Every structure is written in structure tokens, then in C-alpha cells.
Amino acid sequence: FKLGLDAAPRFIGFINVDLQTDAMLQVDISDALSERDKVKFTVHTKSTLPNFKQNEFSVVRQHEEFIWLHDSFVENEEYAGYIIPPAPPRPDFDASREKLQKLGEGEGSMTKEEFTKMKQELEAEYLAIFKKTVAMHEVFLCRVAAHPVLRKDLNFHVFLEYNQDLSVRGKNKKEKLEDFFKNVVKSADGVLVAGVKDVDDFFEHEKTFLLEYHNRVKDASAKSDRMIRSHKNAADDINRIASSLYTLGTQDSTDLCKFFLKVSELFEKTRKIEARIAADEDLKLADLLKYYLRESQAAKDLLYRRSRALVDYENANKALDKARAKNRDVLQAETSQQLCCHKFEKISESAKQELIDFKTRRVAAFRKNLVELAELELKHAKGNLQLLQGCLGILKGNT
Amino acid sequence: TLRMLTVGIEEEEGGDSFDIHISVSDPEKVGEYMMLFSSTHNLSFSVFPFMSLLQTSISLFKRNEFAVKRRFSDFLGLHSKLASKYLHIGYIVPPAPEKSIVGMTKVKVGKEDQSSNEFVEKRRSALERYLMRTVKHPILLKDPDVLQFLESSELPRAVSTQALSSAGLLRMVNKAADAVNKMTIKMNESDAWFEEKQQHFENLDVQLRKLHTSVESLVCHRKELSVNTAQFAKSAAMLGNSEDHTALSRALSQLAEVEEKIDQLHQDQANADFYLFSELLGDYVRLLTAVKGVFDHRMKTWQKWQDSQMLLQKKREAEAKLQFTNKPDKLQQAKDEIKELEGKVQQGERDFEQISKTIRKEVSRFEKERVKDFKTIIIKYLESLVQTQQQLIKYWEAFLPEAKAIS
Numbered sequence: 001f002k003l004g005l006d007a008a009p010r011f012i013g014f015i016n017v018d019l020q021t022d023a024m025l026q027v028d029i030s031d032a033l034s035e036r037d038k039v040k041f042t043v044h045t046k047s048t049l050p051n052f053k054q055n056e057f058s059v060v061r062q063h064e065e066f067i068w069l070h071d072s073f074v075e076n077e078e079y080a081g082y083i084i085p086p087a088p089p090r091p092d093f094d095a096s097r098e099k100l101q102k103l104g105e106g107e108g109s110m111t112k113e114e115f116t117k118m119k120q121e122l123e124a125e126y127l128a129i130f131k132k133t134v135a136m137h138e139v140f141l142c143r144v145a146a147h148p149v150l151r152k153d154l155n156f157h158v159f160l161e162y163n164q165d166l167s168v169r170g171k172n173k174k175e176k177l178e179d180f181f182k183n184v185v186k187s188a189d190g191v192l193v194a195g196v197k198d199v200d201d202f203f204e205h206e207k208t209f210l211l212e213y214h215n216r217v218k219d220a221s222a223k224s225d226r227m228i229r230s231h232k233n234a235a236d237d238i239n240r241i242a243s244s245l246y247t248l249g250t251q252d253s254t255d256l257c258k259f260f261l262k263v264s265e266l267f268e269k270t271r272k273i274e275a276r277i278a279a280d281e282d283l284k285l286a287d288l289l290k291y292y293l294r295e296s297q298a299a300k301d302l303l304y305r306r307s308r309a310l311v312d313y314e315n316a317n318k319a320l321d322k323a324r325a326k327n328r329d330v331l332q333a334e335t336s337q338q339l340c341c342h343k344f345e346k347i348s349e350s351a352k353q354e355l356i357d358f359k360t361r362r363v364a365a366f367r368k369n370l371v372e373l374a375e376l377e378l379k380h381a382k383g384n385l386q387l388l389q390g391c392l393g394i395l396k397g398n399t
Numbered sequence: 400t401l402r403m404l405t406v407g408i409e410e411e412e413g414g415d416s417f418d419i420h421i422s423v424s425d426p427e428k429v430g431e432y433m434m435l436f437s438s439t440h441n442l443s444f445s446v447f448p449f450m451s452l453l454q455t456s457i458s459l460f461k462r463n464e465f466a467v468k469r470r471f472s473d474f475l476g477l478h479s480k481l482a483s484k485y486l487h488i489g490y491i492v493p494p495a496p497e498k499s500i501v502g503m504t505k506v507k508v509g510k511e512d513q514s515s516n517e518f519v520e521k522r523r524s525a526l527e528r529y530l531m532r533t534v535k536h537p538i539l540l541k542d543p544d545v546l547q548f549l550e551s552s553e554l555p556r557a558v559s560t561q562a563l564s565s566a567g568l569l570r571m572v573n574k575a576a577d578a579v580n581k582m583t584i585k586m587n588e589s590d591a592w593f594e595e596k597q598q599h600f601e602n603l604d605v606q607l608r609k610l611h612t613s614v615e616s617l618v619c620h621r622k623e624l625s626v627n628t629a630q631f632a633k634s635a636a637m638l639g640n641s642e643d644h645t646a647l648s649r650a651l652s653q654l655a656e657v658e659e660k661i662d663q664l665h666q667d668q669a670n671a672d673f674y675l676f677s678e679l680l681g682d683y684v685r686l687l688t689a690v691k692g693v694f695d696h697r698m699k700t701w702q703k704w705q706d707s708q709m710l711l712q713k714k715r716e717a718e719a720k721l722q723f724t725n726k727p728d729k730l731q732q733a734k735d736e737i738k739e740l741e742g743k744v745q746q747g748e749r750d751f752e753q754i755s756k757t758i759r760k761e762v763s764r765f766e767k768e769r770v771k772d773f774k775t776i777i778i779k780y781l782e783s784l785v786q787t788q789q790q791l792i793k794y795w796e797a798f799l800p801e802a803k804a805i806s
Contacts, residue, residue, distance in 0.1 A: 209643050216638040223631040230624035237617035244610035251602055255770050263777060270784075363644050363805060370650060370802040377795045385788040392781050395774070 024048045027145045027160065029138040030058065034130055038062055039091045041137055045160045052161055059163045063090055066137055068166065069144075072155045080305045080343075081350035082150065083358055085143035086294035088136040096126045114243070128279060132287065139291075200348070206355050207303055214296040221289035228286055231278040238271035259395065266391040270384055277380045284373040292362060299358050306351050309344040316340040471498075473554055474526055480544045481533070486689070487696045488750075489757035491765055492539070493532040494685045496525035524674055528682060535768070590755070596762055597694055604687045611680035618672045625665035632658035646805045653801040657794050664790055671783035679776045683769065690765065697754050704747030711740040 030044035044058045070087035073079050100122050107115055144150045159166070198204040242264045249260030316337040323333035478495035485492050499518070534540045534549075548554065632655045639651030718733040 205643075209641070212641045213638075213643075216634070216641045220631070220634040220638045223627065223634040227624065227627040227631045230620055230627045233620040234617060234624055237613055237620055240613040241610065241617065244606060244613055248603075248606045248610065251606060253599065254766055256773055259774060259777070263781075266781075359644060363647050366647055366650070367802065367805040370654065370805070371799065374795050374799040374802050378792060378799070381788050381791040381795065385785060385792065388781055388785045388788065392778065392785065395778055395781070 025145050025151055027138075027141045029134050029141070032130070032134045034091075034093065034126075039130075039133060041134065043141065043160060051157060057161060057163075059160065061159065061166075063088070063137070065159065065166045066140060069155055069159050070140070073144075073150065073153070074301075076153075079150065080309070081302070081347035081354070082147065083295070083298045083302050083354045085140055085147070085150075086291075086298050088133070088140045091129075091133040093126065093129060096122065096129055100126065132283075202352060203303070203306070203348070206299075210296060210300050210303060214293070214300055217289055217293045217296055221286065221293050224281070224286045224289055228278050228281050231274065231281065235271050235274035235278060238267050238274060242267035242271060262391060262395060266387060269387050273380050273384050273387075277377065280376040280380070281373065284369045284376065288365065288369045292365070295358065295362070299355060302351055302354060306344070306347045309340070309347050313337075313340040313344040467550065467552060467554075469548070469554065471522065471526070473548065474529065477533075477544060477548045478529075481539060481542065484542070484544075485539070486692055487699075489693050489696065489754040489761060490536075490538060491686070491689050491693055491761045493529060493536070494689055495529055496522065524678065528678070532682075532686075536764075592759070593694070593697070593755070600687055600690055600694075604684065604691075607680055607684050607687070611677065611684060614672065614677045614680060618669055618677055621665055621669035621672055625662045625669060628658055628662035628665060632656075632662060650801050650805050653798055657798045660794050661791065664787055664794075668783065668787045671780060675776055675780040675783065679772065683772075686765075690762070693754075693758055693761065697751070697758055700747075700751050700754050704744065704751050707740060707743040707747045711737065711744050714740055 024047060026046040028044050029041050031042035033040045039062065041061050042058050043061050044056075045052070046056050048055065067087055070084065073084045100119075103115070103118055103122060144153075144156055150156065198207060245260045245264035245267065249257050249264055251257075252260060316333070316339075320330075320333040320337045323330045475495050475498075478492070481492050499522075533545065539545055635651055635658060636655035639648050639655060642648040642651055714733060714737050718730070718737060721730045721733055724730075
């Protein structure tokens with residue numbers, strides 16, 4: 001089952017706010033293909049940067065290659081002072097694919113109309129998930145391209161330009177386990193370090209804010225998902241009600257047959273609107289919250305890295321004092337201390353700007369999406385109202 | 400709190416017309432009854448029938464407006480009496496609401512929570528609809544038991560209310576159906592009308608049940624949506640609190656307020672889904688049971704007539720044989736029996752014709768009522784949907800400028 005993308009969607013949560021461009025670099029996903037068990041993204045680049053061979057070119061990339069790029073940023077010490085744009089989530093069509101398969105198996109047990117209807121709905125669902133995953137991958141690239149330092153990264157350029165497979169295999173079990181322990185250590189560290197009060201007011205405030213904010217966004221994201229799922233369930237019920245009313249309308253011998261058919265027609269239309277409401281809420285609200293869940297985590301990671309650097313710096317100071325006291329390996333201790341100091345100050349400086357940019361981006365994204373959410377809710381409510389009133393007018397006129 | 404739901408009806412029957420409004424209002428738990436009756440009798444309902452006469456040729460009630468207290472078992476008792484009097488001669492007697500042990504236990508224990516309140520309201524509404532359907536029936540309205548139910552300040556306590564709740568009615572109908580199945584001679588349906596109608600009601604039953612299931616599912620999911628929206632609202636408020644950009648923080652709090660209002664909207668809509676749409680379908684599924692019952696009674700009546708006829712035939716043959724024997728006493732006895740049986744056969748035929756006639760009338764009335772009911776209630780239901788959308792528009796229109804004000 002192959003699906004092509006007709007138009008590249010623009011991601012909801014990302015606004016290119018603060019772009020210091022010395023040269024133009026524009027990245028987007030111009031096409032995407034969903035095959036049996038993988039998605040192939042066509043990454044399209046337009047650039048005036050001198051290090052690219054051409055001004056415009058495209059390559060095909062898969063999800064694992066995006067992850068490789070993201071991880072290479074995280075592991076790069078040079079980037080310790082930046083918020084690393086969160087990696088896009090893995091494309092997950094399993095549920096949707098399973099439903100389509102079940103539908104195929106059950107084709108014999110339902111009428112042709114029912115089958116066609118359900119197939120259309122499942123295909124629409126598949127397409128929606130597909131569009132979302134493309135958007136998520138695109139915003140990751142856009143964020144990198146917009147970052148004054150990351151956009152210059154060599155791996156990034158290779159990712160954009162090298163038109164062969166990057167041969168990035170997925171992590172094997174051992175590597176995954178290593179990652180797991182690394183993360184455990186990091187968060188244990190994080191907890192430890194988070195407890196130390198920062199001298200710098202700005203960072204102390206950011207730490208308090210981010211810790212609470214991240215948890216609240218997580219909760220809001222989960223609750224919005226549940227709310228939207230209930231909405232979808234209700235829309236599905238209305239769909240079944242419309243079908244039942246249609247059957248009743250065709251069977252009835254009284255005045256009611258026309259009545260039932262009219263109401264069935266109405267519910268067919270309103271349930272499409274209800275399904276659209278759920279989809280729009282998913283796009284403008286749920287996705288927004290999910291994205292800022294990931295971004296706030298990335299911001300927290302930055303703070304932990306800074307705290308780590310601070311601890312290293314303080315330890316280096318203590319080591320220097322000790323060395324001076326014993327008058328042993330003083331030069332070595334001095335060099336080490338200077339390195340740690342430099343590292344810490346570098347991180348602090350860029351982290352401050354990153355966190356300010358994060359706030360600006362966040363406010364702009366929420367504004368855009370909340371406005372669009374309200375506008376869409378209004379549009380759909382008005383649409384529903386018009387349908388209902390129209391139908392009522394006809395029904396009352398006839399009785 | 401006293402909640403009244405008046406449903407007005409107008410009935411035209413043979414020139415007489417009268418208005419009857421009946422409302423079953425909020426029940427009160429009568430303390431003293433709780434001690435006297437240990438079963439499911441501790442809720443009492445106030446029945447407010449009042450009547451304005453347009454023609455004084457009928458004076459059914461002694462007063463125009465009055466209220467009586469009735470217990471749930473009283474309603475069941477009334478139905479039991481009506482069913483035993485009228486079902487077997489072809490009248491579609493509206494079934495009484497179901498008993499519910501779980502619901503009642505909560506109320507008995509004195510739990511004043513949302514679910515027991517909902518149960519009480521469900522029951523109150525069901526009883527009101529039951530009474531309205533009963534009094535809309537021109538024959539049942541004139542029945543002395545009905546009049547006594549509506550008028551008497553004191554009602555003798557219903558002794559056996561096991562008899563006919565809806566489940567009991569179903570058992571009775573099934574017994575009749577079994578009798579029909581055991582018939583050795585298949586009824587020669589000379590009247591295609593009855594076969595056609597039975598098939599029609601059969602199909603209707605299947606479809607209504609299917610629709611009812613879907614609507615019940617909608618009620619459930621709408622309630623879930625309400626709960627989940629409320630939870631999201633709280634979560635959004637918390638998020639707004641922790642957001643350190645002032646304008647965005649405010650907008651998120653406003654969003655939380657909007658969602659809180661919307662959750663109430665969903666709750667109200669779920670109630671409309673239930674009390675208007677779902678209960679309508681449930682009522683008609685139960686009514687169709689009664690309809691099936693009268694058709695089966697007609698079969699039984701036919702069978703009885705046939706049985707008498709066969710017996711008469713046998714007796715005649717026996718009498719003919721006795722003619723050639725010298726037993727004058729036995730002959731006379733036979734002749735007497737034959738005379739009796741001839742009477743029975745004639746009665747059987749009359750009964751069968753009568754029940755057929757009654758059923759035709761009843762079905763016609765039933766179908767008219769069905770069309771009216773569905774049209775009226777579905778229109779009301781659509782109006783509830785309109786209201787919900789209008790409210791939604793109000794809420795989101797108020798929120799939009801707040802979202803735009805984020806800078």
C-alpha cells in the first residue's frame with residue numbers, strides 16, 4: 001500500500017523567528033513515500049552556501065538517518081551549550097496498517113457500501129498520520145537550518161547533500177542498552193544537580209520554570225489526547241447512527257421514511273465535521289503540546305549539561321587548591337581548571353541566548369496554534385449549526 | 400427540589416376531546432415508608448394530573464387539578480392489572496418501566512451522589528412517559544383502575560408486583576409464543592394484513608435495537624468526552640500557571656475556562672442524547688414486545704376456536720353413532736353437550752373476529768402515535784444539538800481575541 005504526498009505540509013509548531021543569515025539555507029521535505037515498513041523522505045535543499053556543489057538538490061532519507069544526525073549533535077561537546085532540536089518520533093503506522101488488514105479480511109462479511117465507507121475512513125486516517133510524520137521530520141530539519149551554529153555542521157551538510165545511503169544502521173541491542181544506562185546516569189545526575197541552587201538568578205529561574213513546565217506539558221499532552229480520542233469515538237457512533245437511520249428510512253412504510261432519510265443524511269454530514277474537529281484539535285493542540293514536551297526536555301538537557309560543566313569546574317577548582325597546597329602537579333591542575341572554566345562560561349553564554357529564543361519560539365507557536373484552533377472550532381461549529389438548522393427547517397415544514 | 404415536566408397531549412376520539420397533562424415530579428424519600436416496607440418501595444412519586452374539560456359530556460375526574468403520591472410498585476401494580484384485563488383481547492398495553500435492583504439499593508442506602516440522582520431522574524422520567532402513554536389510550540383512560548390510580552389519595556398496596564414489569568411481560572409473551580409453536584394445525588392466514596404487519600414489526604424491532612445500541616454508545620462516549628474535557632481543562636489551567644510569559648499564561652487560563660464550560664455542554668448534550676433519543680428507542684423496543692404479544696394472543700384465540708370446532712365435530716360423530724344404540728340418556732347428554740359446544744364455537748368465532756378487529760384498530764393507532772412520537776422527539780433532539788452548537792460558537796468567539804492578544 002503506497003501513499004504519495006501531494007503537497008508538503010508546513011509544520012504547525014515551528015516559527016522561524018530569529019534567523020541571523022549570512023547565507024541562505026532553506027530545507028524542506030518535498031515528497032514522501034510510504035512503503036511496506038518504511039517511509040522515504042525526499043529532503044530538498046536550496047542554498048547559497050559555498051560548501052555545497054549546487055544551489056538546489058534533493059536526497060532521499062529514512063527515519064534512522066534523521067536519528068543519526070540528531071544523536072551526532074547530542075554527542076558533540078561543541079554543541080553542549082545549545083538546545084538540540086528534538087528528534088522526530090518514529091513513523092508509526094502499525095495500528096493503522098493493522099486496521100486496514102482486518103478490514104481486508106472482513107470484506108466478505110459486510111455490504112459493499114459499508115466496506116467502501118470504512119476503507120475510505122481508514123485511508124484518510126493513514127494519510128493523516130503520514131502527513132504528520134512528514135511534518136515532524138521537516139520541522140527538525142528546519143530548526144537545524146535556522147540555528148546559527150548547527151546549520152554549519154558537517155554532518156548536517158552530508159545529510160543534505162550526499163546522495164547515497166548513509167549506511168546508518170539502527171542501534172543493535174548492546175548499543176541500545178548502553179544508551180539506556182547513559183540516560184539513567186544522566187537523569188540521576190540531573191536530579192542531584194538540580195538540587196543545587198544556582199548563583200545566577202537567570203538560570204535558577206529557568207531551572208525552576210523548566211522542571212515544572214515540562215511536567216505540566218506532559219500532563220496536558222496526555223489529557224488532550226484522551227479528550228480527542230473520546231471525540232473521535234463519538235463521531236464514529238454518529239456514523240453508525242446515520243447508517244441505522246438510513247436502513248430504517250428505506251424500510252418504513254409510514255411518513256417516517258422520508259423523515260429518517262433526511263435525518264440520516266444530516267448525521268452523515270455532521271459526523272464528518274465532528275471527525276474534522278477531532279483531527280484539527282489533534283493538529284493544533286495535541287501536536288503542539290507534544291512538540292513542546294520534546295523541546296522542553298531538550299532545554300532541560302541543556303541545563304543539565306551546564307550544571308555538569310559547573311560541577312566539573314568546581315571540582316577542578318578544588319583540585320587546583322589541593323595541588324597548590326601540596327605543591328604537586330600544579331600546572332596540570334591549572335590547565336584543567338582553565339579548560340573547565342572556559343567550557344562552563346561558553347555553555348552559560350550560549351545557553352542564556354538559547355533559552356531566551358526558546359521562550360520566543362514557544363510564545364509564537366502557542367499564539368499561532370491557539371488562534372488557528374479557535375478559528376477552526378468556530379468554523380466547524382458554524383458549519384454544524386447551518387446543517388442542523390437547515391434540516392430542522394425542512395423537517396418542521398413537512399410536519 | 401421539585402422538578403416538573405409537563406407533557407401535554409390532545410386526544411380526539413369520537414367527538415369527545417379533552418386535554419390531559421400529567422407530570423410525575425421529583426420523588427421524595429418518605430421516611431416512614433422506609434420502615435414499613437423493606438423492599439423497593441421507599442421512593443414515592445407525586446403524580447399531578449389535571450384536566451380541563453372542553454365538553455362536559457364526559458366527566459372523568461372529580462376535580463380539575465390535583466396531586467397524588469404513588470410508589471414505584473403502584474405503577475407496576477397498575478400495569479399488571481391493565482395487562483391482565485386488556486392484552487388478551489388485543490389491546491396494546493404500554494409496558495411499565497423496569498425494576499432495577501442495583502439502582503434502588505444505592506437510593507435505599509441514602510447515597511446522595513450523582514449516580515443515584517441520575518437513577519432517580521431516569522426512573523421518574525420513565526414513569527412519566529409510561530403514564531402518558533397509558534392515558535393517551537382512549538380505552539385505558541376510561542378504565543376504573545387508571546382513574547383510581549390518578550385520583551385516589553390512598554391506594555391499596557399492590558400485592559404482587561412481580562406480575563408485570565417489562566421482564567414479566569416478556570415472559571408472558573414468550574409463554575403465548577410457545578403455545579403458538581405447539582399448535583398442531585398451522586393457522587391458515589386468510590388475511591394477509593396480519594402476516595404483513597407481523598413481518599413489518601419484526602423488521603422494525605431489529606432495526607430499532609441496532610439504533611438503540613448505537614445511541615447508547617454515543618451517550619457513553621459523550622459522557623467520557625465531558626469527563627476528559629474537564630480533566631484537560633484542569634491540566635491547561637496548571638500549564639497556564641507555570642507558563643512564565645504573562646500574556647500566554649493568561650491565554651492558557653482562558654483556554655482552561657472555555658474547556659470547562661464546554662465540558663458542561665457535553666454533559667448536557669449527553670443527557671439530551673439519553674433522555675430524548677435513547678429512551679425513545681428503548682420505549683419503542685419495549686412497546687414492540689407488547690405488540691408482538693397481541694398478535695400471539697390472536698393466534699391463541701384462533702386456536703381455541705379451532706379446538707372447540709374439532710371437539711364439536713367429534714361430539715357430533717359420537718352422537719350419530721349413539722343414534723343407533725338404545726341409550727336415550729346418553730343420547731340426550733350428547734345432544735346437550737353439542738348444544739353447549741355450538742355456543743362455544745360461535746363464541747370462539749366472535750372472539751377471534753373481535754380480537755382481529757381490535758388489533759387492526761390498535762395497530763393503526765400505534766403507527767400514528769409512533770410517527771408522531773418519533774417526529775416530535777427527534778425534532779426536539781435536533782434542537783438540543785442546535786443549542787449546543789450555538790453555545791460553542793459563543794465560547795470560542797469569546798476566546799479568539801484572548802488568543803490573538805498574546806504578544
